[in-house]
Amino acid sequence: MPAAEPSDAVLSLSDLQFSWHGKAAFRLEVPALDIRRAERVVLLGESGSGKSTLLSLICGILSPARGRILIAGTDLGTLHGSARDRLRAEQIGVIFQQFNLLPFATPLDNIVLPLQFSRNRRRKVDDPVAEALRLTEALGLPETLITGARAAELSVGQQQRVAVARALIGQPALIVADEPTSALDASAQLAFLDLLFSQAAAAGSSLIMVTHDDRLSDRFDRVLRLADIAQVSREAAA
Amino acid sequence: MILLRLAIASLLARWITVGLTIFAIALSVALFLGVEKVRTGARASFADTISNTDLIVGARSGGVQLLLYSVFRIGNATNNITWETYQDLSSRPEIAWMVPISLGDSHRGFRVMGTTDAYFERYKFRGGQALSFARGDKFDDLFDTVLGADVAAQLGYDLGDPIVVAHGLASFTEHKDKPFRVSGILEKTGTPVDRTVIVSLEGIEAIHVDWSGGGRSGPPVSADEVRQMELEPKAVTAIMLGVTSRLKVFTLQRAINEYAEEPLLAILPGVALQELWEIVGVAETALVGVSAMVVTTALLGMAAMIFASLNERRREMAILRASGAGPGVIASLLMLEAVLLTAAGVVAGVVLLYAGLWIARPYIDAAYGLYLPIAGLTTREVLVLAGVLGASVIVSLVPAMRAYKISIADGMTVRT
Numbered sequence: 001m002p003a004a005e006p007s008d009a010v011l012s013l014s015d016l017q018f019s020w021h022g023k024a025a026f027r028l029e030v031p032a033l034d035i036r037r038a039e040r041v042v043l044l045g046e047s048g049s050g051k052s053t054l055l056s057l058i059c060g061i062l063s064p065a066r067g068r069i070l071i072a073g074t075d076l077g078t079l080h081g082s083a084r085d086r087l088r089a090e091q092i093g094v095i096f097q098q099f100n101l102l103p104f105a106t107p108l109d110n111i112v113l114p115l116q117f118s119r120n121r122r123r124k125v126d127d128p129v130a131e132a133l134r135l136t137e138a139l140g141l142p143e144t145l146i147t148g149a150r151a152a153e154l155s156v157g158q159q160q161r162v163a164v165a166r167a168l169i170g171q172p173a174l175i176v177a178d179e180p181t182s183a184l185d186a187s188a189q190l191a192f193l194d195l196l197f198s199q200a201a202a203a204g205s206s207l208i209m210v211t212h213d214d215r216l217s218d219r220f221d222r223v224l225r226l227a228d229i230a231q232v233s234r235e236a237a238a
Numbered sequence: 239m240i241l242l243r244l245a246i247a248s249l250l251a252r253w254i255t256v257g258l259t260i261f262a263i264a265l266s267v268a269l270f271l272g273v274e275k276v277r278t279g280a281r282a283s284f285a286d287t288i289s290n291t292d293l294i295v296g297a298r299s300g301g302v303q304l305l306l307y308s309v310f311r312i313g314n315a316t317n318n319i320t321w322e323t324y325q326d327l328s329s330r331p332e333i334a335w336m337v338p339i340s341l342g343d344s345h346r347g348f349r350v351m352g353t354t355d356a357y358f359e360r361y362k363f364r365g366g367q368a369l370s371f372a373r374g375d376k377f378d379d380l381f382d383t384v385l386g387a388d389v390a391a392q393l394g395y396d397l398g399d400p401i402v403v404a405h406g407l408a409s410f411t412e413h414k415d416k417p418f419r420v421s422g423i424l425e426k427t428g429t430p431v432d433r434t435v436i437v438s439l440e441g442i443e444a445i446h447v448d449w450s451g452g453g454r455s456g457p458p459v460s461a462d463e464v465r466q467m468e469l470e471p472k473a474v475t476a477i478m479l480g481v482t483s484r485l486k487v488f489t490l491q492r493a494i495n496e497y498a499e500e501p502l503l504a505i506l507p508g509v510a511l512q513e514l515w516e517i518v519g520v521a522e523t524a525l526v527g528v529s530a531m532v533v534t535t536a537l538l539g540m541a542a543m544i545f546a547s548l549n550e551r552r553r554e555m556a557i558l559r560a561s562g563a564g565p566g567v568i569a570s571l572l573m574l575e576a577v578l579l580t581a582a583g584v585v586a587g588v589v590l591l592y593a594g595l596w597i598a599r600p601y602i603d604a605a606y607g608l609y610l611p612i613a614g615l616t617t618r619e620v621l622v623l624a625g626v627l628g629a630s631v632i633v634s635l636v637p638a639m640r641a642y643k644i645s646i647a648d649g650m651t652v653r654t
Binding site: 081085090094103105106109112113116117166 | 553649
């Protein structure tokens, strides 16, 4: 395991264990995972391999049965409900596969939404509207589209870029992206990744991207296979 | 502020269901306020039927009954007051004025009332307002009559038209030999006076001079002959009176109630009106109850609408959670939505109420004699509206709690 000083690690998992006792019992164990500042990591795994569960654990939506999750030095396990939500707001930008945006709101309102929940990210932004427009311009989106339209009127590719702007506004420490390219066609995927990388680098944010598609993996600093870092077991309900 | 903007944008995106819900709330609020306005208007108009009269005296019966037949022209007197008693009372020093009224005859469904000239000065309504003439004047001749506004309007009478009074209230025997002539028509008052044919006490006496009980007795007396006769009434139905000092009202009332020569009853109009309203007021309470239920139904409908929308909005909740919103934020967003909906409904309801009042007022005044003032909302009404908003918060707790649970269970991924 590449050694990472705790102070340098944006994300650090150790001895993590999570169990789900639903209709289908499910268990996920991650002995160790560290992501350094500004590092770009791709996590490869088939669907159903526990990717979503791991991301939910990292984002503090789910709580592990055992083990530690450090986000920028803060132990999620020591926090309760609303404090975990606040930590997510402060430190993490999330990009989904698709349907990232509130369809009825303008893209602009979607982008500035995380600032509502994070005092630190708001403090880093002098003028939220100007910052949102700067990000979207860098992502190649025309201003009229951002302020005038409703998010539902944008194409899938445009929506994904708006989602990048929302994840990056206020420079969170970590960007968590769950298959952000899979709704795009192949030619758009590379361009999208380039934009994501350059803007994440500009913001100084680390990136952890989960995908089942290994064609893009050579562009990342580090490639991890979920099967290597985690053990997943499923059993039928008792 | 962005949350408020998001709530509004989310509502606008679902404008059909949202619009219908707001409309339902608006209708229920307008109904509630309308009932409130009609109720207070009716109560005020009721209490305004007679004013500045200290006592009403009649033969001994019930206070409400006396009020009903003497003021509202509903029902009948069980007995009359003899003229001797009237004269005896009029000699009492504490009585400032007396107006006798004599009822019993009718004209095409409207009651005929015999009284004196003083009636036009002494009868007051709506806080001391006096009767005024739209056309013509008080009676001048023995066979002159003054018509209430509704009588003239409904029967199409004008000054100088002849009127034949029927004997009794629903009778085919008429005093054809002694027709009256319209000398004046009163302005509309919104009181039972509008539906009354007013003649002089002597006129009543004159048409009954050759009658006894229900039919003719003795040889007919012509209209010209009757003018030569002494037309002192033998009895009156009731007496309105005023005292020289308000302090004497109760002692006079007791004196009349204990009058030895004849069983009499004296009532304070205000007290009797209050008693009567208590009887009518049951319907009032029922109306308020029903309209409160309608408001409750509209609010429950809103809660059901929000509740039903939750499933299709799970994506929305997941996005908010991913952006850092806790489940509490999502629950309060839904409550904010409910309050916004209700506030829009309340405002629309108030607009609807005043538009409705403005349109319906002339019709209600003409048809029911009920004058509804277009005044601002009373404190009570404002409190009721605040109560509706408060109730919307409580009602919205149901979908809000559900959303709270969904957003905890779903997290950032939408499980279906």
